[in-house]
Amino acid sequence: MLYTEMTKEQRKQELASLKEAYAELGKKGLSLDMSRGKPSAAQLDLSNDLLSLPLTAEDYMGSGTDYRNYGILDGIPAAKQLFADILGVPASNILVGGNSSLTMMYDTVSRALRYGVYGGRKPWSAYEHVKFLCPCPGYDRHFCICEDLGIELINVAMTDEGPDMDEVERLVASDECIKGIWCVPKYQNPTGITFSDETVRRFANLSPAADDFRIFWDNAYIIHDFMDEGDTLLNLFDELKKNGKEDMLFQFTSTSKVTFPGAGIAAIAASDGNLALFRKHMNAQTIGPDKLNQLRHVKYFGGIDGVLAHMKKQAAFLRPKFEAVDAAFSSELAPRGIGSWFMPRGGYFISLDLLDGCAKRTYELCRAIGVTLTTVGATFPYGIDPRDRNLRIAPSFPTVDDLNAALDAFCVCARIAALEKLDA
Amino acid sequence: MLYTEMTKEQRKQELASLKEAYAELGKKGLSLDMSRGKPSAAQLDLSNDLLSLPLTAEDYMGSGTDYRNYGILDGIPAAKQLFADILGVPASNILVGGNSSLTMMYDTVSRALRYGVYGGRKPWSAYEHVKFLCPCPGYDRHFCICEDLGIELINVAMTDEGPDMDEVERLVASDECIKGIWCVPKYQNPTGITFSDETVRRFANLSPAADDFRIFWDNAYIIHDFMDEGDTLLNLFDELKKNGKEDMLFQFTSTSKVTFPGAGIAAIAASDGNLALFRKHMNAQTIGPDKLNQLRHVKYFGGIDGVLAHMKKQAAFLRPKFEAVDAAFSSELAPRGIGSWFMPRGGYFISLDLLDGCAKRTYELCRAIGVTLTTVGATFPYGIDPRDRNLRIAPSFPTVDDLNAALDAFCVCARIAALEKLDA
Numbered sequence: 001m002l003y004t005e006m007t008k009e010q011r012k013q014e015l016a017s018l019k020e021a022y023a024e025l026g027k028k029g030l031s032l033d034m035s036r037g038k039p040s041a042a043q044l045d046l047s048n049d050l051l052s053l054p055l056t057a058e059d060y061m062g063s064g065t066d067y068r069n070y071g072i073l074d075g076i077p078a079a080k081q082l083f084a085d086i087l088g089v090p091a092s093n094i095l096v097g098g099n100s101s102l103t104m105m106y107d108t109v110s111r112a113l114r115y116g117v118y119g120g121r122k123p124w125s126a127y128e129h130v131k132f133l134c135p136c137p138g139y140d141r142h143f144c145i146c147e148d149l150g151i152e153l154i155n156v157a158m159t160d161e162g163p164d165m166d167e168v169e170r171l172v173a174s175d176e177c178i179k180g181i182w183c184v185p186k187y188q189n190p191t192g193i194t195f196s197d198e199t200v201r202r203f204a205n206l207s208p209a210a211d212d213f214r215i216f217w218d219n220a221y222i223i224h225d226f227m228d229e230g231d232t233l234l235n236l237f238d239e240l241k242k243n244g245k246e247d248m249l250f251q252f253t254s255t256s257k258v259t260f261p262g263a264g265i266a267a268i269a270a271s272d273g274n275l276a277l278f279r280k281h282m283n284a285q286t287i288g289p290d291k292l293n294q295l296r297h298v299k300y301f302g303g304i305d306g307v308l309a310h311m312k313k314q315a316a317f318l319r320p321k322f323e324a325v326d327a328a329f330s331s332e333l334a335p336r337g338i339g340s341w342f343m344p345r346g347g348y349f350i351s352l353d354l355l356d357g358c359a360k361r362t363y364e365l366c367r368a369i370g371v372t373l374t375t376v377g378a379t380f381p382y383g384i385d386p387r388d389r390n391l392r393i394a395p396s397f398p399t400v401d402d403l404n405a406a407l408d409a410f411c412v413c414a415r416i417a418a419l420e421k422l423d424a
Numbered sequence: 425m426l427y428t429e430m431t432k433e434q435r436k437q438e439l440a441s442l443k444e445a446y447a448e449l450g451k452k453g454l455s456l457d458m459s460r461g462k463p464s465a466a467q468l469d470l471s472n473d474l475l476s477l478p479l480t481a482e483d484y485m486g487s488g489t490d491y492r493n494y495g496i497l498d499g500i501p502a503a504k505q506l507f508a509d510i511l512g513v514p515a516s517n518i519l520v521g522g523n524s525s526l527t528m529m530y531d532t533v534s535r536a537l538r539y540g541v542y543g544g545r546k547p548w549s550a551y552e553h554v555k556f557l558c559p560c561p562g563y564d565r566h567f568c569i570c571e572d573l574g575i576e577l578i579n580v581a582m583t584d585e586g587p588d589m590d591e592v593e594r595l596v597a598s599d600e601c602i603k604g605i606w607c608v609p610k611y612q613n614p615t616g617i618t619f620s621d622e623t624v625r626r627f628a629n630l631s632p633a634a635d636d637f638r639i640f641w642d643n644a645y646i647i648h649d650f651m652d653e654g655d656t657l658l659n660l661f662d663e664l665k666k667n668g669k670e671d672m673l674f675q676f677t678s679t680s681k682v683t684f685p686g687a688g689i690a691a692i693a694a695s696d697g698n699l700a701l702f703r704k705h706m707n708a709q710t711i712g713p714d715k716l717n718q719l720r721h722v723k724y725f726g727g728i729d730g731v732l733a734h735m736k737k738q739a740a741f742l743r744p745k746f747e748a749v750d751a752a753f754s755s756e757l758a759p760r761g762i763g764s765w766f767m768p769r770g771g772y773f774i775s776l777d778l779l780d781g782c783a784k785r786t787y788e789l790c791r792a793i794g795v796t797l798t799t800v801g802a803t804f805p806y807g808i809d810p811r812d813r814n815l816r817i818a819p820s821f822p823t824v825d826d827l828n829a830a831l832d833a834f835c836v837c838a839r840i841a842a843l844e845k846l847d848a
Contacts, residue, residue: 036494038493038494039493041490041493044490044492044493047492051478051479051480051484051492051716052476052478052479054475054476055475055476056475060475066465066468067687068468068471068475068684068685068687069462069463069465069468069684069685069686070460070462070680070685070686071686072686098522098523098714099522099713099714100710100711100712102709102710102711103709103710106708106709106710107709110534114573141708141711144707144708145708145709147708148705148708148709149538149708256494260492260493260716261492261493261494261711262493262494262495262496262711262712262713262714262715262716263491263492263714263715263716263717281572283568284530284565284568284569284571284572284573285526285527285530285531285569285572286524286526286527286530287524287526287565287685287686288524288686289523289686290522290523290686290687290714290717291686291687292475292684292686292687293687293714293717
């Protein structure tokens, strides 16, 4: 029964009985965590052969260049090819870096501020206010990069098809200080939504006031399907090329959630002109990436088919966890009209919208009984959820048993928060 | 016989016979390289066990933190301890990063420009001209970082005891826009000189006009002795502490020339306050370094004794090459009074001063017959050697036979250049 359709007296009784249940949960000494988008230990075990994979002379000398020594600024050819196959772009448009796509994003923004982007007339920092569009809820670390670098963040709503493109088009056309937009186009963090073909095409047709505007396309979950059939994402690089606008795109990905977070390899895909400028400035910052770790990954997977087969194994661990979240919310929140969410086909998160004004209270109730959630507001620029309703649920790390225990406790807390709010 | 003591006619005959020898060398189709401070393949082979070293659950879970997953911003404790033992500073003053100390240096300068340093009143970039002192000949990549970031470079001469400290003291006291100095304090690149105790103490007593001045102490060769007894370098961190000035130091090192260039691990050592500010800004740029590669190095060496034993093996390959350079110059250049150099006890380079105005010509003569040298001027800010006399000799990479062939050809070229100059 919808909570809004209950009488006040019914809600009072419901709240009293939930508070009893909550008190019981408090006695259990729970220590459960649904806050971090981390692979579970079982998922990491899938890549353990990588930890003892020997690299032989044939491996490191096979190309004619000794990968054990200095040299090669932008990645070994075989690693470029692997990411080319993952992202669906030519290998010549790939630059393979170190262990972190986040670092590549930070450095890309930092360099654009300092030197400008390819084809730009001046550094971004020469503009009075540099601004980025932030579809939200979104990924807090994207927002942090901008905050750290003094860039103003502008909220754009997420819809079921991706960012609100009417708003995106209107904003970028109106203000030459808007230099970028953060996107996680497939299984968006945290909504799980994949941008529709229409959305991607509208990105490919953007006509920003700033001629040095860039789309930051963080394709972190491009191969991270956990359902048998995953979402399909239109190839933005191809679409932009049709319009002669391929310089507008910086695309990123990594193997952080394929092999080992922090010990994987990351890549950027961009147009020839963009990459040439990257190389120029990278040359002052680095002698090159860890080629042996690139080689290790290439050898381990053998190619794109190996990567995809590996992701199927990851999926087997992730799917039941997402189904558990979906089931709990379906039985505990939906019938009471106090939560809405989208069940994704991949990625690492579920985004739950509670009633307005219920997110912080739910978070606090959970925290008090040992259930850790992602900080409320983290999914919005400046850490402020204007409606205080969004929670990012990260079910990957706990075991299914722990997850179910956490979900039971969570739903009690969410119901209490809703009832308190309705009769406040 | 000194060329200057020859008669003009004697020199003419000498030049004629050298040109014949040069013509013969030209027919050999040489392809020899003394330009790059790269370890040889034989040196790299010493670390090959690292390429098949398995990491077990005991290794990656032993600390209680799963090193295969996200987390740990500033390096695993065991890697901090290893660098602490190498540098002689407390492990709490170590931050272990990725594969490149050069990147850590670049990022350190970049952050200081953008945010200022610990205790600084404003960002370096808020000053009209930011300047760095560059003891030279020095390391071109240090200078490149500054050039890329728009920092003005000021030449300071290298003496037998390190940078000309009278000049350093005078300059830093006179100009608050001088924010840093680049130093390779042991086996300096390229002179091979180790800073004397007196020099280090004078660094520890510096009183710069800028209260946000920093010494960039690139201790790249701290354990890279190739003679039985290496140089000793006074510990600047300790000396600064005695004066309460430890915030003035940023120290860097890496295993690039211990294990594999590009696939090693790098560290920064600095005061508590400096490291706290690093961590704050790093947090926006990275989720953390490659902990598994740190673990791999820690396990491979087992501790500082393992590292030092490994360096002894490297030394056996390096020493004969440096001795070959010293022997060639001693027999071919010194008796003719056309070259001076210092024979180091470690490091990767020998710095040769020819007669003024002879470096470029010698370089060109070498190039024309297939002997590659480090670009003339690379060892000076802006690539300009004011006296056109300095050449950086890098003997590590070629085999001893190739090196000797290169040295034979080189000395012919250097002698031709000197004779041409003397009678120009």
